[in-house]
Amino acid sequence: MKCSVLAVILAVMVLGLGASAGTISGKVSGVNGESVVYVEAPAGKMFPAPTAHPLIDQKGLMFQPHLTVIQVGTTVDFLNSDTVAHNVFWTSVGGNKKLTHNLGTWPKGEKRSFKFDNPGAVPLLCNVHPEMSGYIVVVPTPYFVTTDKTGEFKIENVPDGSYSVTAWHEGAKNQSKPVSVAGDTKADFTLSK
Amino acid sequence: MHPRQRIVRILLSISAVVFISDASYAIPAFSRMYGTSCSTCHVDFPKLNDFGKAFKDAGFKFPKDDEGFIKVPPVMLGAPANKELFPHTIWPGQIPGVPPIGLRYNHFFQVVSQNRNSFNLQSPTDPAGQQFIPRTDFQTGLFSIFTAGNFGSDIAFWVDDDISVSGANSNGGLGDAYLRFVNLSRLLKLPTDSVNLRVGQFELDLPFSQARSWNLSGWDIYSQANIGAAGVQNVNNAFALSNAAQGVEISGGHHYGGYQYSLAIVNQNTGQPVGGGVGVSPQVAFTSDSNFKDLYARFQYRFNLERDPASRREIQAAGATGPRDHTYLSLGTLYFYGRSVQRFAGQDTSGSGLVLTAREPFYRVGADFNFNYHALNLFGQFLYGRDQNLLPIMPSGATLPTGFATGSAAHFSGGFLEADYVVYPWMVAIMRWDRVNSTADMLSGVGADQNAPPANSYFSPFSSVRNRYTPGIQFLIHANIKTSFEYQIRPKQIVYAPGTNIPLTGAFRTNSAVVGLEFVY
Numbered sequence: 238m239k240c241s242v243l244a245v246i247l248a249v250m251v252l253g254l255g256a257s258a259g260t261i262s263g264k265v266s267g268v269n270g271e272s273v274v275y276v277e278a279p280a281g282k283m284f285p286a287p288t289a290h291p292l293i294d295q296k297g298l299m300f301q302p303h304l305t306v307i308q309v310g311t312t313v314d315f316l317n318s319d320t321v322a323h324n325v326f327w328t329s330v331g332g333n334k335k336l337t338h339n340l341g342t343w344p345k346g347e348k349r350s351f352k353f354d355n356p357g358a359v360p361l362l363c364n365v366h367p368e369m370s371g372y373i374v375v376v377p378t379p380y381f382v383t384t385d386k387t388g389e390f391k392i393e394n395v396p397d398g399s400y401s402v403t404a405w406h407e408g409a410k411n412q413s414k415p416v417s418v419a420g421d422t423k424a425d426f427t428l429s430k
Numbered sequence: 431m432h433p434r435q436r437i438v439r440i441l442l443s444i445s446a447v448v449f450i451s452d453a454s455y456a457i458p459a460f461s462r463m464y465g466t467s468c469s470t471c472h473v474d475f476p477k478l479n480d481f482g483k484a485f486k487d488a489g490f491k492f493p494k495d496d497e498g499f500i501k502v503p504p505v506m507l508g509a510p511a512n513k514e515l516f517p518h519t520i521w522p523g524q525i526p527g528v529p530p531i532g533l534r535y536n537h538f539f540q541v542v543s544q545n546r547n548s549f550n551l552q553s554p555t556d557p558a559g560q561q562f563i564p565r566t567d568f569q570t571g572l573f574s575i576f577t578a579g580n581f582g583s584d585i586a587f588w589v590d591d592d593i594s595v596s597g598a599n600s601n602g603g604l605g606d607a608y609l610r611f612v613n614l615s616r617l618l619k620l621p622t623d624s625v626n627l628r629v630g631q632f633e634l635d636l637p638f639s640q641a642r643s644w645n646l647s648g649w650d651i652y653s654q655a656n657i658g659a660a661g662v663q664n665v666n667n668a669f670a671l672s673n674a675a676q677g678v679e680i681s682g683g684h685h686y687g688g689y690q691y692s693l694a695i696v697n698q699n700t701g702q703p704v705g706g707g708v709g710v711s712p713q714v715a716f717t718s719d720s721n722f723k724d725l726y727a728r729f730q731y732r733f734n735l736e737r738d739p740a741s742r743r744e745i746q747a748a749g750a751t752g753p754r755d756h757t758y759l760s761l762g763t764l765y766f767y768g769r770s771v772q773r774f775a776g777q778d779t780s781g782s783g784l785v786l787t788a789r790e791p792f793y794r795v796g797a798d799f800n801f802n803y804h805a806l807n808l809f810g811q812f813l814y815g816r817d818q819n820l821l822p823i824m825p826s827g828a829t830l831p832t833g834f835a836t837g838s839a840a841h842f843s844g845g846f847l848e849a850d851y852v853v854y855p856w857m858v859a860i861m862r863w864d865r866v867n868s869t870a871d872m873l874s875g876v877g878a879d880q881n882a883p884p885a886n887s888y889f890s891p892f893s894s895v896r897n898r899y900t901p902g903i904q905f906l907i908h909a910n911i912k913t914s915f916e917y918q919i920r921p922k923q924i925v926y927a928p929g930t931n932i933p934l935t936g937a938f939r940t941n942s943a944v945v946g947l948e949f950v951y
Contacts, residue, residue, distance in 0.1 A: 297498055321494075323753070324751065339752065341749070341752065342750075344744075364751070364752040365470065366466055366467065
């Protein structure tokens with residue numbers, strides 16, 4: 238957690254060079270449930286990845302949590318808590334099928350880890366239980382948020398400036414729009430399938 | 431384009447109308463209860479994968495931590511704490527939270543080769559049309575209901591019934607209906623799952639289930655009865671291994687690795703009319719007309735051949751890209767012993783009438799193997815059957831038989847060999863060879879009894895050996911919807927003039943192409 242905060246502070250310094258930070262808030266509509274809203278990286282800007290490893294569990298024939306958002310370069314731990322065999326694989330990252338990967342099989346109580354170096358949505362699947370579904374959304378900056386179930390969101394501590402902001406939802410088309418952040422800024426999205 | 435890709439594209443184009451549809455919401459009982467796909471337990475329904483075998487062995491529940499997987503909580507028939515009050519209260523049980531009911535329907539389309547005309551030409555004026563084989567035919571199959579689950583305390587249940595057969599609502603019949611008490615061995619301080627008890631009506635523990643076969647047509651040897659040639663043999667045993675049996679069964683072990691056995695005591699079931707027979711009127715009585723109970727025994731041992739010892743012991747093997755069925759070889763044997771009953775109107779030495787009962791001991795003995803390597807499953811069965819043959823004795827001067835003398839035994843043999851290859855998880859290619867060697871079948875088919883010739887010409891086996899080759903392919907449109915295709919290269923047949931043994935045709939095959947469509951929900 239400390240590392241994440243440090244990373245955000247560092248990112249703020251790099252992005253804004255001391256400029257004041259604002260907030261992007263709004264609503265994602267047209268879809269039901271949680272969406273992800275994140276700020277795209279300005280050209281040439283890199284953000285150090287947090288060192289913490291988020292955990293995705295396979296329990297009760299489900300990926301838990303169903304949706305995880307991470308920053309590029311983050312390592313995710315995959316745990317199997319079930320007494321049945323599972324695997325984890327994905328067919329693409331951000332729609333790029335060349336980035337397909339299969340983590341194989343491991344028994345109950347053990348973990349396997351993977352570092353995600355490419356941005357985009359990662360659809361998690363299990364080849365034994367095809368109904369199992371999970372998503373990792375790999376985003377390029379530390380400025381991201383998961384909406385509440387009504388679609389409302391607020392991204393805080395975004396340095397003032399001009400950005401491209403993207404909204405993602407499972408099964409819907411991404412939508413990006415330019416946003417100029419200066420203090421509190423509004424940005425609404427309407428997604429469609 | 432890669433040849434395999436080309437084949438897939440062609441198949442997809444041909445089947446586009448059928449295949450392209452919205453997501454399926456139709457799922458059978460266990461899928462509903464556990465919130466999981468049919469493919470968790472089935473390779474190509476109803477064929478079970480290793481996990482499905484373990485699920486069945488465990489009494490229709492997950493082998494470990496079952497409660498953690500149930501998405502619809504069961505209804506408790508008494509709090510678990512009531513166990514401490516026993517015997518002053520009923521032992522607490524449970525029923526599934528949703529009615530565990532599944533339905534299955536199938537439909538067929540058949541095309542018969544031109545050779546059918548070799549038969550049709552023999553009865554061109556048959557008014558009823560019963561002697562005519564059409565070129566094409568749509569056939570309504572089964573509409574079945576099935577329910578299964580676990581009542582807690584390791585008591586499993588299964589009932590299936592064909593509500594409708596061939597479009598006729600009243601033709602259906604009860605399939606399996608039983609209670610299974612799993613892991614009774616824990617009460618006897620024996621190894622886990624080494625003793626289970628099943629009571630009711632059930633298919634015998636065959637190496638490969640005919641009742642839940644994934645093929646469009648059953649394996650011939652499991653349907654083989656032993657009906658002796660008229661005038662030569664007095665065997666009239668309609669028993670076939672695929673028949674449902676009523677009785678009790680003790681079993682143990684696992685179908686997914688190691689040993690597995692079953693011992694069953696079942697009603698005599700040889701198809702003789704109740705209390706009836708030759709010259710004897712049937713009487714209202716019990717459905718089994720023999721006090722003797724038939725015996726069935728089976729033993730198999732399955733060698734899981736994974737290199738990793740830890741993986742060998744698991745229900746599924748740990749593959750590099752995910753869990754899968756083990757590479758395994760199982761070897762097994764079966765034995766059935768029973769008595770076939772026939773009754774005759776006879777007389778005693780003084781000439782008074784009496785009913786003569788012949789109880790002819792018979793047995794079936796078989797061996798089987800099952801080999802699985804990744805997507806390839808190769809398996810086979812050999813079976814030998816033998817019936818003692820008691821011939822009626824008619825002393826000179828007597829008008830009816832007075833007893834029996836032992837004649838030559840009636841026997842048959844045969845089996846099948848099948849290879850299933852999972853091309854894709856939704857496409858399975860199948861090749862089968864069925865073989866039955868029964869001299870009695872051929873002699874019976876000739877219609878040698880000139881005193882009682884059949885009314886019409888009919889098919890007869892051309893030789894004692896009947897070979898059938900059946901390539902097929904099956905597609906899962908969804909995990910619960912399947913379309914299957916078989917091309918049956920059938921045994922040679924011939925048509926004789928009734929009661930004369932004079933052949934009316936040369937030998938010919940009526941090969942058939944059969945397409946089936948079925949779904950469960």
